[in-house]
Amino acid sequence: MDKQRCTWCGNDPLYMEYHDTEWGVPVYDDEKLFEFLILETFQAGLSWITVLRKRENFRKAFDNFNYKKIANYDEAKFEELLQNAGIIRNKLKIKATISNAIAFMEVQKEFGSFSTYIWKFTNHKPIKNKWENLNGVPATTELSDIVSKDLKKRGFKFVGSTVIYAHMQATGMINDHVKDCFRYHEV
Template sequence: MSETGLIDHSDGCPRCWWAGLDPLYVAYHDTEWGVPEYDGRALYEKLILDGFQAGLSWITILRRRDGFRDAFAGFDPERIARFTEDDVARLMADTRIIRNRAKIQGTIAGARAWLRIEDQGPGFSRFLWDFVDGRPIQGKARTRAEIATETPASRAIGKALKAEGFSFCGPTIVHAFMQAVGMVNDHLVGCHRHGPCAELGRPR
């Protein structure tokens, strides 16, 4: 790894340090992380998974993502909102996911909040993207040390999500979420994905 935080791979593509060499992580870095996501259900899924990540590494969640999707009904908020205590007990016994009662209950509460935002407001996607005026913030960091762990935007979004009924949405978790769903392009400038993600964020 270079001093900037870039890793040079055998394919000649410099990548952000956190992707490491794990093929699953590299593929996630190259195809998902930083790509603007506007689908409300996909945004709900990613926010929930980032909440489950709290205290863990993202690769731990990534390796279990298919298990999470199966256990949580494909992250369909309408179905999750109807989960009962029997479902909580089922999930607490499911070794494919992170078995944390507070996070499981938070997922159910978040689904109900998602439905309220969809029914009564601009929709979950618009609710989030309005905090950045509908377009990705383009990061300009050239080194790992320049990447923020939270921002005024992540603090504002976290506060708004909590007010709606979401949990595990502190400013650090929300900033990681914003990076992942392309609300902010935090690929290092020297990373081969910075330019493509910036292009995806340009007004059409």
């Protein structure tokens, strides 16, 4: 029997795999949180499947999402990224990735880890919503507005409320699997 899933992943095998194994699973690892933040940044204005299909290209292009290396990218590396057809070649998003790596490390210095900082917004535990279907799932919430505003104040770019809500869903800060999805109770 087929598993009941959130309908947003459709029948695309890559999307289904992502839904079944990653989306909504609580992430406390700084490296993984940074990866999702970067991918969500590039997703702004595009579909998530577009980014997901290019994820490995992003991984190679951005030194396995190593924020310490990314923070030190120079103009030559920036130009190299702009020429990389395997990623989304948006000047502002590439620049934001570099400045976000710097801001990310500043947050780590202040809070000990980015994880400690970001999870404080949910009292260090996932928020479990109870959506009957995707129609009820918002694109933003008051909480994503607060987190977005705080990140912007700390120098992060491309972290609007919609991007941050998607980040919170992806990293399990918010469980937005619909109630009849098999992952709802698993995460």
